[in-house]
Amino acid sequence: MNWINNYVRPKINSLFSRREVPENLWTKCDECGTMLFHRELAHNLNVCTNCDHHMPIRARERLASLFDGGAFTEVPVPEPVADPLHFRDQKKYTDRLKDARRKTGERDAMLVAEGEIRRTPAIVAVQDFSFMGGSMSMYVGNAIVAAATRAVERKLPLVLFSAAGGARMQEGILGLMQMPRTTIAVQMLKEAGLPYIVVLTHPTTGGVTASYAMLGDVQIAEPNALIGFAGARVIEQTIGEKLPEGFQRAEYLLDHGMLDRVTSRIDLADELATIIRMLTGQPAPVKGDLPPPEEPTEIGPAMPPEVPEEPEAAQTK
């Protein structure tokens, strides 16, 4: 083992395999190496209690942590055409999708929900990095359009948590075309005079950063999140020099004027409620964890739902 194995590999592995070892009651912090008890870590929203390092959090857990009493209603997302390009690399795209669905228990890389944050009603969309790297697919585009449409209908703000490596290559040009599609969703909110708040989480790069993730009225990022357009390796190869320490990290972007704030995950719910309430002329929020609203529409499921049946399962093309 050398320092690369010790330092880089666990970070990469943690993005993909963390949730697959439930019998393991202890998690090692990727940053400081402290052993953290799983319950304590979950209670702290996967933020290391020792060094404040923000570890990945699944989209559904994020929603539960944000909304009062963990209660929310999912906003349905229209299903796009499956595998429109009949894409195949070393593996068929339909097989990759099936694997990702089995592994995550989610339909695709974005969840949309409605609920209350500190008694402040809002629509929240969360990108799920564990689903094919959070990549921007037609489904993700549909989810953002659905989120904006619901926000406009209900006259509610939209909070979007981004996390993706970029557009989904397996959907080719149609993945790329989610840049204009999601930009239209943002315009719908602006025209309706509704706040659009983006929380950039680790990592957010490529076409995602270059569309809806950079168009928020308020731009917040989680500490140390990697945020950029081009990948650091590509840049180093292009310019032929090493990049400075902390390049493309949240704090670096804050320094360069690309963000409004860098905020700890622990404080996010309070901060979002505070900002939304001022932007929409509501009185100051009650802060801290609250029970579910009086008339909860539905308690968000604690476990991911059953993986839906594959309509295209028989397709062998």
Add this chain to the structure above:
Amino acid sequence: MTQYLEFEKPIAEIEAKAEELRALAAGEEGTDVLKEASQLDAKAADLLKSLYADLSPWRKCLVARHPQRPHCKDYIDRLFTEYTPLAGDRNFADDHAVMGGLARLDDTPVMVIGHEKGNDTKSRIERNFGMARPEGYRKAIRLMDMADRFGLPVITLVDTPGAYPGKGAEERGQSEAIARSTEKCLDLGVPLISVVIGEGGSGGAVAFATANRVAMLEHSIYSVISPEGCASILWKDAEKMREAAEALRLTAQNLRELGICDKIVKEPLGGAHRDPAAAIDAVGKALKGMLSELGDSDAKALRDGRRRKYLDLGSKGLAA
């Protein structure tokens, strides 16, 4: 002198031979040698025709990137009059990878904006090979905004490998600049017409090409990622670019089927670089046609139409 692509080698050989024969027969009219030369010419033409009748996606990438392919500046010089370049983003710099300004198409004043790759080593470096920095997108935003206020149609010519991956570009907000440029495209109350004349490279292309009408030259490409980039990520081998080019469906013909491209502009036999004037004139004709289609629409109809086009995308996939 035409630069031949790898797959055009057989044509190059035949044409060279014909040339040799003609040199041999210099001054002697009507000899068998000349006859043979013209037979070779015919053979080369046939071969060219059959090669270009069915170009693979990867070969189309090579044609789209051909160093002698007409670029933005060639189009502006030939198609427009009174071209008046406008420079700078008013914040940081003028990006030479993006050119733009006021011009007349026939008599109609328009705003023309495009990526320029350059045509020799010096100009390629000056133009940064058509890879724009944030300043380029911000200049485009400024020009589009001006066009909107003065009621001028906007024409964008897309030809970029992608946005420039550089340290400064990141620090000055490459992502934000592209996002705002796309947003501005969608906001315009004037017609926005885009022509992909070579490479439509990812976000750098979207920032200009989110248009009411998108035309593509017959052998141009438009893709989420370069075939080489895709191959190195999904195949873990950059040499698999042929497979990647196939899988990405990046040709004008595929994009027409998917509804992203509205019109394919036919290229001269053997690609635009074999007869730049003809290719440019064909684009001019297509531009005028598309402009007149949109001529009577008001600002709201133009904005709504653009939105509809993009929101509806993906409702159908490619035929199996």
